[in-house]
Amino acid sequence: MKENKNQLMNYAMYSGVFLGLFWVFKYLFVVIGISYPALNFLGTLLSIGTPVLLFYFLVKYNHGFLEGKMSFWHGVQFSILLFFFASILESVVVFIHVKWIDPAFISNLFDSMIKMAQTIDISKSLVAQLSEQPLPTPFNYIFNNVIMADVFLGLVLSLFIVPLSMRYKPQQNI
Numbered sequence: 001m002k003e004n005k006n007q008l009m010n011y012a013m014y015s016g017v018f019l020g021l022f023w024v025f026k027y028l029f030v031v032i033g034i035s036y037p038a039l040n041f042l043g044t045l046l047s048i049g050t051p052v053l054l055f056y057f058l059v060k061y062n063h064g065f066l067e068g069k070m071s072f073w074h075g076v077q078f079s080i081l082l083f084f085f086a087s088i089l090e091s092v093v094v095f096i097h098v099k100w101i102d103p104a105f106i107s108n109l110f111d112s113m114i115k116m117a118q119t120i121d122i123s124k125s126l127v128a129q130l131s132e133q134p135l136p137t138p139f140n141y142i143f144n145n146v147i148m149a150d151v152f153l154g155l156v157l158s159l160f161i162v163p164l165s166m167r168y169k170p171q172q173n174i
Contacts, residue, residue, distance in 0.1 A: 007065055012078055015057040016085025022049055023090040023150075031097060051157050054079060058165035068169075075162035076155070083154025084147070091146045098138045106141050 026046045033040025061078055062070040070078075098105045110133075117127050136144070 012081035019086035020089025024093045076158045079158030087147045087150035091142045
């Protein structure tokens with residue numbers, strides 16, 4: 001079956017908006033969870049929604065646009081694009097947070113990471129090397145820890161969820 005790249009991009013962008021909004025909602029629990037650990041736990045629980053939404057969008061794409069003939073690699077492509085577009089929306093909110101709302105967020109995060117490295121008793125030279133590293137700029141932090149991490153997560157999840165979504169036969173047309 002010939003791939004329709006235009007359809008792939010359009011639906012990945014459309015679905016990426018919804019996944020991105022979900023991630024923004026989940027990120028709010030991370031930010032508020034700094035003060036209220038119960039909300040941080042709830043934000044962690046919401047993480048199960050990401051693979052569920054990926055499965056939903058893959059099934060909808062496969063049966064709604066491709067008539068159930070999606071190939072494995074086509075599904076992986078869709079998943080990566082979906083996560084990329086969703087990460088763009090999430091990165092805007094993270095940028096606003098780390099640049100204007102809480103500029104100390106990145107430094108506090110790295111300080112916590114250094115303290116954790118000291119408590120788990122790793123070599124002193126590694127801890128010293130970690131503490132001497134310069135803090136990333138908000139752009140570098142977002143590119144590495146939001147966009148690249150989300151796209152990698154999309155790749156890994158797609159390897160497991162695409163085969164499931166290809167086998168799933170919905171009861172009704174989506």
